[in-house]
Amino acid sequence: MVKAVVLGAAGGIGQPLSLLLKNSHLVTELGLYDIVNTPGVAADLSHIATPAKVEGYLPPDDGLKKTLTGADIVVIPAGVPRKPGMTRDDLFKINAGIVEGLATGIATVAPKAFVLVISNPVNSTVPIVVEVFKKHGVFNPKRIFGVTTLDVVRASTFVAEILGDFKKAPDVTVPVVGGHSGVTIVPLLSQSSHPLPSDFTGDKYDALVHRIQFGGDEVVKAKDGAGSATLSMAYAGAEFAFKVIKAKNGEKGIIAPSFVHLTADAAGGEALKKEIGADLEYFSAPVELGPEGVVKINPLGKITDAEKKLIEAAVPDLSKNIQTGIAFTKKSNL
Numbered sequence: 001m002v003k004a005v006v007l008g009a010a011g012g013i014g015q016p017l018s019l020l021l022k023n024s025h026l027v028t029e030l031g032l033y034d035i036v037n038t039p040g041v042a043a044d045l046s047h048i049a050t051p052a053k054v055e056g057y058l059p060p061d062d063g064l065k066k067t068l069t070g071a072d073i074v075v076i077p078a079g080v081p082r083k084p085g086m087t088r089d090d091l092f093k094i095n096a097g098i099v100e101g102l103a104t105g106i107a108t109v110a111p112k113a114f115v116l117v118i119s120n121p122v123n124s125t126v127p128i129v130v131e132v133f134k135k136h137g138v139f140n141p142k143r144i145f146g147v148t149t150l151d152v153v154r155a156s157t158f159v160a161e162i163l164g165d166f167k168k169a170p171d172v173t174v175p176v177v178g179g180h181s182g183v184t185i186v187p188l189l190s191q192s193s194h195p196l197p198s199d200f201t202g203d204k205y206d207a208l209v210h211r212i213q214f215g216g217d218e219v220v221k222a223k224d225g226a227g228s229a230t231l232s233m234a235y236a237g238a239e240f241a242f243k244v245i246k247a248k249n250g251e252k253g254i255i256a257p258s259f260v261h262l263t264a265d266a267a268g269g270e271a272l273k274k275e276i277g278a279d280l281e282y283f284s285a286p287v288e289l290g291p292e293g294v295v296k297i298n299p300l301g302k303i304t305d306a307e308k309k310l311i312e313a314a315v316p317d318l319s320k321n322i323q324t325g326i327a328f329t330k331k332s333n334l
């Protein structure tokens with residue numbers, strides 16, 4: 001029995017993500033919460049002939065508490081998306097408070113749930129959730145995840161495109177580490193399951209790295225003011241949620257990339273810090289999942305000089321973003 005909850009369920013990501021969760025036999029109960037439209041979204045999804053029982057709540061009458069009661073996994077895509085010309089950091093002002101409020105609800109009602117944070121800027125919103133959980137004395141670093149799966153999905157797609165074979169896309173795996181914005185997104189193309197052609201160097205390599213780092217901007221520009229990635233994000237968010245649920249159900253050997261707390265009481269955090277060469281509190285890396293969440297944070301392994309440079313370039317922004325999230329929560333009265 002697995003109760004999955006989506007906070008921000010009526011939004012551009014929330015609706016297709018809720019559909020994918022409802023479509024899965026891994027989910028037996030689906031709780032939907034938003035400040036608008038959740039009763040309609042829930043009624044609509046509830047007609048689909050799959051096992052999950054669906055309920056939708058709005059803020060009045062303890063809606064958040066009702067949605068979160070009994071939750072095993074909570075996915076958070078609540079918050080505003082970018083418009084052309086904005087960075088993810090520009091969203092912080094609005095989304096920090098939204099995420100803090102929702103995290104307070106989870107820490108109070110479902111402190112043991114796995115929490116998957118999609119709301120941007122992920123590099124700062126994950127630290128907010130962690131600090132809220134610490135304030136409530138319920139922090140478990142193994143159970144709070146920043147969702148960076150979309151970067152991996154994009155990298156795999158773009159590599160398949162370069163290899164000229166889209167049929168390969170589902171099998172291509174490219175580790176993407178660091179964080180989730182601009183230069184903090186570091187693709188480890190040398191570790192692609194399907195190597196790039198040997199002449200794929202210089203400008204060609206730089207252009208691919210840039211496309212992976214700024215893939216989000218490509219969508220924001222194409223949507224021309226109507227938001228950012230929603231459908232590919234719903235796909236990526238569901239993929240990650242299914243991995244967390246399968247690991248919870250006892251399936252072995254599940255590895256997924258995620259932005260996690262590095263002092264996690266899980267093997268690998270300290271070793272990874274040494275590889276990065278910086279005392280960062282968070283980093284996105286492939287993590288091995290088990291029934292209780294993170295079991296092991298995997299090392300970067302063998303990387304090229306170019307990839308080392310990308311990591312060096314990511315560290316200052318990452319560090320700043322993380323501190324912004326922590327400082328916000330320390331100042332707050334919630």
Ligand SMILES: NC(=O)c1ccc[n+]([C@@H]2O[C@H](COP(=O)([O-])OP(=O)(O)OC[C@H]3O[C@@H](n4cnc5c(N)ncnc54)[C@H](O)[C@@H]3O)[C@@H](O)[C@H]2O)c1
Pocket residue numbers: 007008009010011012013014033034035036077078079080081082091095098101102117118119120121122147148149150151180227228229230233
């Ligand atoms: N991590 C990633 O890879 C990734 C990818 C794409 C988008 N995002 C981020 O996801 C967020 C959502 O994007 P979207 O396109 O779905 O936006 P959207 O505006 O379409 O939907 C957001 C939803 O959140 C709801 N909401 C706002 N405040 C809320 C609150 N306090 N409680 C519950 N719900 C609330 C809104 O009513 C809306 O339905 C953005 O911050 C975006 O930048 C992250």
Ligand SMILES: O=C(O)C[C@H](O)C(=O)O
Pocket residue numbers: 081082088120150215216217219220228229
């Ligand atoms: O680009 C954005 O603002 C949304 C998201 O983080 C993405 O990578 O698509």
